[in-house]
Amino acid sequence: MKAWRRIHILNIQTWKHVFKLDPDKLIGDEELEMVCESGTDAIIVGGTTNVTFDNTIDLLSRIRRYAVPCALEVSNVEAIVPGFDAYFVPLVLNAQNPEWIFNAYIEGLKEHGPFIKWDEVFVEGYIVCNPDSAVARLTESRTNIAQEEMKAYARLADQMLKLPIFYIEYSGIYGDVEQVRAAQKVVQNSRIFYGGGIRSAEQAAEMAQWADTIIVGNIIYENLEQALLTVQAVKKQK
Ligand SMILES: CC(C)=CCC/C(C)=C/CC/C(C)=C/CC/C(C)=C/CC/C(C)=C/CC/C(C)=C/CC/C(C)=C/COP(=O)(O)OP(=O)(O)O
Ligand SMILES: O=P(O)(O)OC[C@@H](O)CO
Numbered sequence: 001m002k003a004w005r006r007i008h009i010l011n012i013q014t015w016k017h018v019f020k021l022d023p024d025k026l027i028g029d030e031e032l033e034m035v036c037e038s039g040t041d042a043i044i045v046g047g048t049t050n051v052t053f054d055n056t057i058d059l060l061s062r063i064r065r066y067a068v069p070c071a072l073e074v075s076n077v078e079a080i081v082p083g084f085d086a087y088f089v090p091l092v093l094n095a096q097n098p099e100w101i102f103n104a105y106i107e108g109l110k111e112h113g114p115f116i117k118w119d120e121v122f123v124e125g126y127i128v129c130n131p132d133s134a135v136a137r138l139t140e141s142r143t144n145i146a147q148e149e150m151k152a153y154a155r156l157a158d159q160m161l162k163l164p165i166f167y168i169e170y171s172g173i174y175g176d177v178e179q180v181r182a183a184q185k186v187v188q189n190s191r192i193f194y195g196g197g198i199r200s201a202e203q204a205a206e207m208a209q210w211a212d213t214i215i216v217g218n219i220i221y222e223n224l225e226q227a228l229l230t231v232q233a234v235k236k237q238k
């Protein structure tokens with residue numbers, strides 16, 4: 001597909017289902033084809049550990065055989081690769097390590113600032129909920145979040161910071177649907193992304209009742225058949 005056509009197909013407001021592929025994990029050509037042709041709304045390329053320029057550009061070039069929109073979730077400055085349809089910048093709202101409260105972003109903006117096309121950039125207000133995930137350890141996130149606090153974080157992302165995405169991240173474990181519901185109740189404009197531990201069509205459907213978009217990651221590498229079933233589970237809702 002030509003680049004000029006791609007510009008018109010990226011509308012995150014319509015996304016219900018997204019697969020997240022990790023450049024640090026191996027996926028065969030046949031499996032990648034099944035993921036890209038599954039009917040998912042988009043692919044996000046991202047991970048916390050061992051994401052490099054080389055493994056990211058390699059994965060992008062393989063995904064580009066297919067028409068599915070593809071965004072990079074930026075996790076480190078060295079692995080920013082041109083040519084994605086969009087760039088998602090995670091801002092971890094419950095990070096306690098000061099390095100992740102702006103220093104990392106300033107480094108990124110010093111290097112890439114003049115070249116960024118801002119209409120391709122979506123800042124994600126992340127709330128990291130699994131204390132044992134790589135992202136929680138790296139950012140030293142305070143993961144014990146009560147429901148009232150989840151609502152406050154949702155308001156912070158949506159009403160105060162006016163972020164396009166509020167991302168409830170349970171990376172690796174299936175989360176609490178009541179937390180997603182609580183956030184959805186107070187959000188006015190941000191799109192709610194839910195990701196973490198979705199391993200069946202039933203779980204996908206349950207989270208999609210309250211999340212605007214569900215993100216399916218690890219199960220792609222563990223049980224592709226189950227991963228593919230999550231697409232239709234979400235698409236046939238509403
Ligand atoms: C071409 C071009 C110039 C494009 C411009 C790109 C752009 C918009 C750049 C912006 C510049 C900028 C501000 C850069 C800063 C980037 C940066 C350092 C951001 C920090 C992001 C951050 C907080 C990272 C920590 C980790 C994290 C939140 C990762 C997100 C993805 C995630 C949670 C993946 C799941 O990981 P997990 O499963 O837990 O772990 P494993 O992958 O190891 O299993
Ligand atoms: O890998 P899983 O646990 O499916 O989580 C998906 C995504 O939210 C990770 O950033």
Ligand SMILES: [Mg+2]
Pocket residue numbers: 022047048171217218
């Ligand atoms: Mg992972």
